[in-house]
Amino acid sequence: MSLEYYLVLSALLFTIGVIGVLIRRNAIIIFMCIELMLNAANLAFVAISRSLGEATGQVFVFFVMTVAAAEVAIGLAIIVSVFKHRQTVNVDEVNSLKG
Amino acid sequence: MENIPLVLIISSLVKILIIVHLLLIGVMIMIWAERRVSGWMQDRLGPNRVGPQGLLQPVADGLKFLFKEDLIPDHVDKPLYVMAPAMLLVPALVAVAVVPFGSSITVLGHEIPLQIADVNIGILYILAITSLGVYGVVLGAWASNNKYSLLGGLRSSAQMISYELTLGLGIIGILMLTGNTLSLRTIAIEQGAYPWQWNFLIHFPAFLAFTTAMFAETNRLPFDLAEAEQELVAGYHTEYSSMKFAMFFMAEYMNMIVGSAVTVTLFLGGWHFFGLENMGGPVWSGIISFGIFFVKTAIFLFVFIWVRWTLPRFRYDQLMNFGWKFLLPVALTSIVVTGTLWITTNSRLIVGIGNVVSAFIVASIVAGLLVMRTPKPAIQDSDNRLTPTALDAIE
Amino acid sequence: MNAEQILFILFGAVSLIxxxxxxxxxxxxYSALSLIVTFFAQAGLFVLLGAHFVAAVQVIVYAGAIMVLFLFVIMLLNLGTLSVQGAIGRKLKGLAIILGILFAAEGIYIAVNALNDTAVASAESGAAAVTITTYDIGELLFSKYLLPFEVTSLILLAALIGVIVLVKREGQEEN
Known part of the structure; x- marks a missing residue:
């Protein structure tokens, strides 16, 4: 399998993530779509790492995963806090800072 | 791919068949053993009517489950409700693939390792697969659409995430001393023939932490918060009946067996026992090694039952405190001490002693701190009656 | 078609679906469950690419921890009963999907064409057979990328403290 197929798949997954962020209003699903995009990037990293024959790409996947884990912990805590105050996870309803 | 000898392909299939059936039979024996041993511990008989010593009792139970009506309550989320038991059972079955259950047998000039697949990331595979078991519990709980089930599922998910850390950290010390591999077979081989060469003495605190975390991961008492009968009816499987319930039940025992086998491989020398495993010819030594492994696993399984009928259940906040504030520091200390002492002295003896001493000190300090700070009563959330325990976990 | 191509199509299709x-x-x-399926298919793709360590970590971190957290929060907030009402309008949704398709086309164009000149494409033919072991990754991580590695621990620490602070304040307000 050549590199292009993996990169195309990665691009498609990333796009689905982007579309998800655009069309869904549920904060948790938006968050999942962000995870999807990070994963698409990881796929590209690993594919390129394989075709270059060196491990650097996989090391970066490791970093991406660490950041993703931290981000999920914080993000979900924020969502829980917001839900406790406003009883909603709809991102359009959380707009009291809007001018 | 094309040049694999036929012997190896057939032997692989035979190994898979044997192991899967051993697991299933093991589950039946465990169910019988649990009831008999608990009877023995409580000075009563336990089931002894069906077959000799009641050995056929699990068969009778199984038949009963099969003939019961497969009830799906109206209020459940049907697809998830049906999927959940399988999602718990499958990881338990799949995890056993990388466990080495004996040295090797030579057939027709081919050396056949007694292991379904010797993956070079063996331990990571085990960690990955066992971490999936939680989905069966959580989704079954959620799909049941019942507040007690939901509470069970919430408790279970928080518990699994917390104790998985300790499970992973407990292994790292071993990996540091085992050369450049994550393969379970190599780890088993590198432990010598004699008990004082096995990992549980070198990494005693890690061994205790790992075993405790293993109990928590298999949802056994004293960690069976997810099904706590007195509080939650039957927790995540309240709404389940017939074969679906039986699958949950089997998965629990299967997880125990796999957990014991992994612990034996990692900490208790695998199939080694005073050089006994090298006796006999190329075939017999393999079979003897398998027997040794089997006996060790059985002994460890007895410990599972023993603990269950001895210790009372933790309260939820105790569970979280114990996992995060006691087990985790002990496991972390073990890693630091193992690494430091191994680099400076290169002696397993010193690492072993240092581990025990440091763990004792850290455990005393942590326990002292935990006792000194008298736990305040759990915050009662009056608005949200459904999830007070779950909220405690994040507060 | 060889085995790798069949598996690629299988895993790729599953991850896209x-x-x-x-x-x-x-x-x-259900969204969370689908995401777990996608992560699994991606772990399969990683194995196909010879990245066994990354595949295992993918399952441990994403499927085993991150998604359990998601499920935990979904169940905790009991979002099933109050699914989000004001979804965005049909026109906006159509616009979003059209933009998405354009974006995908751009990505595919880059993936297929723009790589031709770079080192990646030139190295591709020779080095395809090299498998990267956990050992290689560990060696890089603890030598060349030691500083970034240490920084990730700081990120995790920051996340830990952040979560505690976020939730702690919440608890005190309620009392």
Whole structure:
């Protein structure tokens, strides 16, 4: 399998993530779509790492995963806090800072 | 791919068949053993009517489950409700693939390792697969659409995430001393023939932490918060009946067996026992090694039952405190001490002693701190009656 | 077609279907499940690419921890009963999908064409057979990338403290 197929798949997954962020209003699903995009990037990293024959790409996947884990912990805590105050996870309803 | 000898392909299939059936039979024996041993511990008989010593009792139970009506309550989320038991059972079955259950047998000039697949990331595979078991519990709980089930599922998910850390950290010390591999077979081989060469003495605190975390991961008492009968009816499987319930039940025992086998491989020398495993010819030594492994696993399984009928259940906040504030520091200390002492002295003896001493000190300090700070009563959330325990976990 | 191509198509299709399911299911629990399926298919792709360590870590971190957290929060907030009402309008949705398709086309164009000149494409033919072991990754991580590695621990620490602070304040307000 050549590199292009993996990169195309990665691009498609990333796009689905982007579309998800655009069309869904549920904060948790938006968050999942962000995870999807990070994963698409990881796929590209690993594919390129394989075709270059060196491990650097996989090391970066490791970093991406660490950041993703931290981000999920914080993000979900924020969502829980917001839900406790406003009883909603709809991102359009959380707009009291809007001018 | 094309040049694999036929012997190896057939032997692989035979190994898979044997192991899967051993697991299933093991589950039946465990169910019988649990009831008999608990009877023995409580000075009563336990089931002894069906077959000799009641050995056929699990068969009778199984038949009963099969003939019961497969009830799906109206209020459940049907697809998830049906999927959940399988999602718990499958990881338990799949995890056993990388466990080495004996040295090797030579057939027709081919050396056949007694292991379904010797993956070079063996331990990571085990960690990955066992971490999936939680989905069966959580989704079954959620799909049941019942507040007690939901509470069970919430408790279970928080518990699994917390104790998985300790499970992973407990292994790292071993990996540091085992050369450049994550393969379970190599780890088993590198432990010598004699008990004082096995990992549980070198990494005693890690061994205790790992075993405790293993109990928590298999949802056994004293960690069976997810099904706590007195509080939650039957927790995540309240709404389940017939074969679906039986699958949950089997998965629990299967997880125990796999957990014991992994612990034996990692900490208790695998199939080694005073050089006994090298006796006999190329075939017999393999079979003897398998027997040794089997006996060790059985002994460890007895410990599972023993603990269950001895210790009372933790309260939820105790569970979280114990996992995060006691087990985790002990496991972390073990890693630091193992690494430091191994680099400076290169002696397993010193690492072993240092581990025990440091763990004792850290455990005393942590326990002292935990006792000194008298736990305040759990915050009662009056608005949200459904999830007070779950909220405690994040507060 | 050899085995690798068949597996690539299988895993690729599963991951795409799973990803589409994530954004189309109404209920967050089903979205989370679809995302788990996608992550699994990606772990399969990583194995195909010879990245066994990354595949295992993918399952441990994403499927085993991150998604359990998602499920935990979905169940904790009991979002099933109050699924989000004001979804965005049909026109906006159409616009978003058109933009998405344009974006995908751009990505595919880059993936297929723009790599031709770079080192990646030139190295591709020779080095395809090299498998990268956990040992290689560990060696890089603890030598060349030691500083970034230490910094990730700081990120995790920051996340830990952040979560505690976020939730702690919440608890005190309630009292």
């Amino acid at each position: 799973g990803a589409i399911a994530v954004i189309s299911f109404r209920h967050p629990i």
